[in-house]
Amino acid sequence: MSGYVHSVTLDREKCQGCTNCxxxxxxxxxxxxxxxxxxxxxxxxxxxxxxxxxxxxxxxxVTDTLERISEFDYTIALPAPSFFGQFREEKDINxxxxxxxxxxxxxxxxxxxxxxxxxxxxxxxxATNEYKRPLISSACPAILRLLQMRFPDLLxxxxxxxxxxxxAARLAKxxxxxxxxxxxxxxxxxxxxxxxxxxxxxxxxLQIKKSAVDAVIGASTVYRDLVKQLSKLxxxxxxxxxxxxxxIGWGYLTGESRAIxxxxxxxxxxxxxxxxxxxxxxxxxxxDIDFLEVQACTGGCVGGPLNxxxxxxxxxxxxxxxxxxxxxxxxxSEDQLRKFDEEDQFRSTEVVExxxxxxxxxxxxxxxxxxxxxxxxxxxxPGLDCGxxxxxxxxxxxxxxxxxxxxxxxxxIKLRERVKTLAEEILDLARKLPQTMxxxxxxxxxxxxxxxxx
Amino acid sequence: MIEPCxxxxxxxxxxxxxxxxxxxxxxxxxxxxxxxxxQQLGLKPEVVKNSAIIVYExxxxxxxxxxxxxxxxxxxxxxVVIRAEDTGPGIPDIELAMQEGYSxxxxxxxxxGFGAGMGLANMKHCSDELIVESEPGxxxxxxxxxxxxxxxxxxEIR
Ligand SMILES: Nc1ncnc2c1ncn2[C@@H]1O[C@H](COP(=O)(O)OP(=O)(O)OP(=O)(O)O)[C@@H](O)[C@H]1O
Ligand code: SF4
Ligand SMILES: [Mg+2]
Numbered sequence: 001m002s003g004y005v006h007s008v009t010l011d012r013e014k015c016q017g018c019t020n021c022x023x024x025x026x027x028x029x030x031x032x033x034x035x036x037x038x039x040x041x042x043x044x045x046x047x048x049x050x051x052x053x054x055x056x057x058x059x060x061x062v063t064d065t066l067e068r069i070s071e072f073d074y075t076i077a078l079p080a081p082s083f084f085g086q087f088r089e090e091k092d093i094n095x096x097x098x099x100x101x102x103x104x105x106x107x108x109x110x111x112x113x114x115x116x117x118x119x120x121x122x123x124x125x126x127a128t129n130e131y132k133r134p135l136i137s138s139a140c141p142a143i144l145r146l147l148q149m150r151f152p153d154l155l156x157x158x159x160x161x162x163x164x165x166x167x168a169a170r171l172a173k174x175x176x177x178x179x180x181x182x183x184x185x186x187x188x189x190x191x192x193x194x195x196x197x198x199x200x201x202x203x204x205x206l207q208i209k210k211s212a213v214d215a216v217i218g219a220s221t222v223y224r225d226l227v228k229q230l231s232k233l234x235x236x237x238x239x240x241x242x243x244x245x246x247x248i249g250w251g252y253l254t255g256e257s258r259a260i261x262x263x264x265x266x267x268x269x270x271x272x273x274x275x276x277x278x279x280x281x282x283x284x285x286x287x288d289i290d291f292l293e294v295q296a297c298t299g300g301c302v303g304g305p306l307n308x309x310x311x312x313x314x315x316x317x318x319x320x321x322x323x324x325x326x327x328x329x330x331x332x333s334e335d336q337l338r339k340f341d342e343e344d345q346f347r348s349t350e351v352v353e354x355x356x357x358x359x360x361x362x363x364x365x366x367x368x369x370x371x372x373x374x375x376x377x378x379x380x381x382p383g384l385d386c387g388x389x390x391x392x393x394x395x396x397x398x399x400x401x402x403x404x405x406x407x408x409x410x411x412x413i414k415l416r417e418r419v420k421t422l423a424e425e426i427l428d429l430a431r432k433l434p435q436t437m438x439x440x441x442x443x444x445x446x447x448x449x450x451x452x453x454x
Numbered sequence: 455m456i457e458p459c460x461x462x463x464x465x466x467x468x469x470x471x472x473x474x475x476x477x478x479x480x481x482x483x484x485x486x487x488x489x490x491x492x493q494q495l496g497l498k499p500e501v502v503k504n505s506a507i508i509v510y511e512x513x514x515x516x517x518x519x520x521x522x523x524x525x526x527x528x529x530x531x532x533x534v535v536i537r538a539e540d541t542g543p544g545i546p547d548i549e550l551a552m553q554e555g556y557s558x559x560x561x562x563x564x565x566x567g568f569g570a571g572m573g574l575a576n577m578k579h580c581s582d583e584l585i586v587e588s589e590p591g592x593x594x595x596x597x598x599x600x601x602x603x604x605x606x607x608x609x610e611i612r
Contacts, residue, residue, distance in 0.1 A: 152499045279486060283507050284576065359496030364602065367495045368467055368529065 005203055006044050007061045007196035007216075008051060010037050014058035019387035021050040021059060026271040027149065031400070032390035042357050045145035046197040047271055047296045048305030061196035061306055064215035066222065069104050072188030072214070074180060076172045077105040078165065079192040081112040081243075081251035082301035083219055084321055085314030093248075093321060094241040095233055102229040103222065105190065107176060108240055112247030113331060114168035119246060119259035120337040121161050121346055126262050126290055132157050134266065134281065134289040137256060139163050141201035142296035143274060144352060148206075151278045152354030160348045162207060164250060165191050165198060167346050169212035188214040192222060194304025197296065207348030218306040242331040245322040252315045253300035255322075256293045267293040269300050360402070374398045382413040467495070469527040473516045473540070478566075481513035488527050492534070501600055504580035505534050508598045511573040512538035518563055519543070520594065533582075534600045544590040552578065552586070 017035035022028075029043035030050060037058065039050075050059040069075045077100040084093055093110075100108040118139075126135060138144065138159045147155050169189040177184045191198060191213045202211045249255030257265035266289045268277055274294050280286050297303035302318060303311035332340075340346060360374075361367040378398035389410040391397040400406035409415045469491060471484040489506040497505075509525060516523040520542025528535045545551045552574050559569025578584045581598040588594040 150493070153503050276482075279482065279489070279506075282503055283485070283510050354499065356493070356496065356499075358490070358493040360494050361496060364496055371467055371491070371495060 005200070006039065006041055006046055007063065007199035008039065008044060008046050008048060009060060009062055010039065011058045011060050012036055014056045016056050016058070018056075019390075020053050020055065022390065022392045023387055024049055024053045025392065026275070027146070028392050028396055030392075031405075032387075042355075043149070045142045045149070045296075046195070046200045047142040047146075048196050049271070051196070051305040061199065061218055063193065063196070063199055063218040063221060063306070064190070066103065066217065066225070068190070068215045069188065073186040074106045074176055074182045075104070075188040075190060076107040076109050076176060077103070077190050077192060078109050078111050078168045078172060078213070080165070080194050080198075080219070080301060080304075081110075081115060081248050081255070082194045082304060082307060082314065082318065083192050083251075084112075084248065085251055085302045085318035086219065086223060086307060086309050088317060091230065092241070093243075093325070094236060094239060095230060096226070097240040098233055098236045098238075099226050099229040102232065103225055107172070109168055109172035109175075110241070110243040110247070111164050111168040111191070112243035112250060114171055115164035115247035115250040115256075115259065116243065116330060117167055117171070117332065117337060117340055117346065118161060118164045119250075119256070119261070121341050122159055122291070123260045123262060124341045125159065125161060126260070133287045134292040135159050136281075136292045137294055138207060138348070139250075139256060139293075140197065140295045140297075140301075141206070142195070142197040142271075143294050144206055145197070145200075145355075146271065146274065146296070147278070148352065148355040149357060150275070151282060152356060154278055154281060155352050155354060157281070158352060160207070162346045162348060163201075164247075165201075166205075166208065166212060169214075170345075173212060190215045190217055192217055192219055194219050194301045194307045195297070196305065205350075206352045207350055209350060219304070220306050220308055223308050241325075243325070244328045244330050245324075245326045246330070248318065248325060249322045251300065251318045252302045253293070253295060255300065257291060260291060262290045264288060264290045265293060266291075269295045269303065270298040271296055360399075370402050374402050377401055377408065380408070380414075381411055384413065386412075388412045467491075467527075467529040471513070471525045473513050473523045473525055473538075475522050476517065478517055481510045481517060484513050484525055485510035491527075495529075497534070497602060501534060501602060504600055505536060507580045508536045508577045508600075511577050512536065512596055512598070514568065515573055515596075516540045516542070518559060518568060523593070529602075532602045534602065536581075536596075536598045536600075538596045539593065540595075541593040544592055544594050545586065545588040546590050548586050548588060 015036045017032050019032065021037055022030045022032060026047065026049060027043050027045055029040045031038050048061065051061060084096060087096060097108045136154060136158045138161055173184055173187045173189055176187050189212060193216045199216045202213045202216050205211045246259045249258055253269045254267045257267050268274060295301065299311040299315055302314040307314060359367060360370040378395050381394040381398060383394050385393040389397045391400050391406065397406055397411060401408055409418055469488060473480050485506045488509045489502055492502040492505055509527060513525055516538060520540035523538060523540030526537045550556055554575040555571040557569045557571030563569045577598055582601050583599040585597045
């Protein structure tokens, strides 16, 4: 598919051409060619698994930088709920929010606050709609992309409701436009992101035509500058902090389910777990579950590849904050939440379409022929799944050969066999050729032996 | 016993899974592999999904109710054919077994979440044609056929 731009890319300088990432990629989207890793764009779901496992730090997420602030008349930082897990509890959220202003933003809006709105909208949807169980969360864009590719049939079970990031951007920009009189499109919303998937989601949104988010900055990109500003901060009289534990908890797995409050939910993190559970749902199981919270990252967004702290440390930090803000009164009244819901403005407007890129050919009978050839080739490969060929396993190499992007001699074992056969042929020829001349010039094998033995 | 469906025409594609006794993971794995292969062939999502369900349920029945068996997924002409053969106790009353909710699964199997008596009914629902033949004390052969052109259920508008 042309024009499918990804956030996850390769730093060619740093890539050593090892096989770590090709083996770890859950959708087999990476190959090593000419000693460098190459991401197959149409297959990548931006989960960031390769960023996590690359020891040479050659896999990077292309995100925006703070410089983009200058492009707008007014800017708003939108830190993800998981961002606060990067700090110890004593650093309270209000202080962290103030530090964003010192970085140059005019305003800061917690995505956690929007998560409370989304929680309400989803809970109303569950209560008042006929839907196929379980309703699948739309919050993780890497999961949506996985569904498009591998579970097209489950797309219709995805909640037709916008993500907290999107809702936050809209609420923040509308509020700022009203307050300042600055036109909406001169206001920049900067999402502070735990993951590359959100970058792709903003550039190519699936549930809506155009995202209200203007820039996505990786959590790790702002972290150091922010910590510096934090140490400079004294007391803050102005209270910027508005979210309660209902929204803050969205930063880790189970937080979303809890916030929605439906009794029968299932929460899962990690791509392999997601695949297992989607397979069960596709078979018609788990129909007693109302809502499926499903995230690409183990532990939820605190485990996002662009975060700094270990996922479990971040989880504890965030949990402490959830406890701290438990008794806080919600910022949006029940009436206001109901109004948001009734206006339907946070519903998705686009149908998420399948992307059946697994097919070997558009024509089934041609695909069948290719499949037969793949199986035939795979049968001749050694089955070591070593990855030295640059494909994640022998079968993937066979597929690549048929797709015309690899050769059987990419397999080191195959290559050795070929070299051996060739060498034997050469030896054979070497023995044969001189025979006719041997009688004339007297340089046959037998004579050599005679000389050496003399 | 039903004749192997493939004898009449050249199969274009074949997956073959042995199903061993008490191998509870076999069903999920064969369903998952079937799904991947059929997706690569570019079959309709509905056909892929239904095939995976049938493979899963048929394999599960072998694991739970029979001793051991084999499962084949074949494409002949314009159909996916799923054929499950086992050696085991067989099904004395097939019509009864096909009924929703009928199950002879023992207590411990129900504890594991199986044995709702929905498997065969579900397979029937997912296929265009389902034939079950069984000889008590010998084994069971099940053959499900799904037309490649099976109609996709219309997308729900939201
Ligand atoms: N391969 C088989 N060998 C012997 N008996 C079988 C076989 N398959 C099904 N049966 C019998 O038919 C009954 C109904 O099968 P069915 O798959 O519909 O339900 P189940 O396996 O009992 O429960 P579920 O599939 O919902 O977990 C079984 O309980 C069993 O008695
Ligand atoms: S779980 Fe959260 S951090 Fe991870 S990919 Fe999904 S949205 Fe991004
Ligand atoms: Mg069954």
